[in-house]
Amino acid sequence: MGTASDIKLIDENGLRIDGRSPTELRPLKIETDVLDRADGSAYIEWGGNKILVAVYGPREAYPKHTQDIDKAVIKARYNMSAFSVDERKRPGPDRRSVEISKVISEALQAAVMVEQFPRAQIDVFIEVLQADAGTRIAGLTASSVALASAGIPMRDLVVGCAAGKVDGKIVLDLGKEEDNFGQADLPMGILARSGKIVLMQMDGDLTEDEFNQATELIMDATRRIYEIQREALAGKYRAMAIERGGE
Numbered sequence: 001m002g003t004a005s006d007i008k009l010i011d012e013n014g015l016r017i018d019g020r021s022p023t024e025l026r027p028l029k030i031e032t033d034v035l036d037r038a039d040g041s042a043y044i045e046w047g048g049n050k051i052l053v054a055v056y057g058p059r060e061a062y063p064k065h066t067q068d069i070d071k072a073v074i075k076a077r078y079n080m081s082a083f084s085v086d087e088r089k090r091p092g093p094d095r096r097s098v099e100i101s102k103v104i105s106e107a108l109q110a111a112v113m114v115e116q117f118p119r120a121q122i123d124v125f126i127e128v129l130q131a132d133a134g135t136r137i138a139g140l141t142a143s144s145v146a147l148a149s150a151g152i153p154m155r156d157l158v159v160g161c162a163a164g165k166v167d168g169k170i171v172l173d174l175g176k177e178e179d180n181f182g183q184a185d186l187p188m189g190i191l192a193r194s195g196k197i198v199l200m201q202m203d204g205d206l207t208e209d210e211f212n213q214a215t216e217l218i219m220d221a222t223r224r225i226y227e228i229q230r231e232a233l234a235g236k237y238r239a240m241a242i243e244r245g246g247e
């Protein structure tokens, strides 16, 4: 969260810097099966974010001491490419990417039927090609689709979405300037059908009332994002049916 108080993020008509209303998402699209070698994959464009996700597994967890005799372990690895941000990012893991990998792994663990695959690991590689605020929730949303496209049994899809506070107003899905100069950012991961929260982090400050407003915006947007995820997966099955028909 930035401190520059002279930057106006909401205009006199209540519209945001990119012309959105407070409850509007940035443009969002998801594609599946964009990589041939992976067991499942997805590509997401959400606002200016461009993120690829590759899923491998379930396969025997390695090294062996990482195995869980009761369930599969989900290993998400979030990586920002050097060219994904304005100033070249130093390649390799840093504290931020280790943290994001951990919270995404935990969120996905709640959605996958991990108990069906004891001693296995499922790798989820998240490559941020272009970053524009909200990469963890975009990465999470795409990861969930990539897992489903790999045919991995899931109890639910995870939807990532954020809300925050800019110019004293609660708004959905912060863009880059809003993230930089706003007062709070609240990213969440939600199981689409049950509504269970599986990721929640917060940067900045919100009152209890503002927090409730932000959560409400997120919950409402979850339904819209879930539809886009399902569409992406339905597209996959339609394509498979066409392939089979052509055999």
Ligand code: CDP
Pocket: 085, 086, 087, 089, 096, 131, 132, 133, 134, 135, 136, 137, 176, 179, 187
């Ligand atoms: O991306 P997300 O909002 O989940 O995480 P963040 O740590 O709040 O980062 C917000 C944004 O800052 C990212 O989406 C990038 O656009 C930008 N960023 C950057 O420019 N350089 C970095 N090394 C890290 C983040």
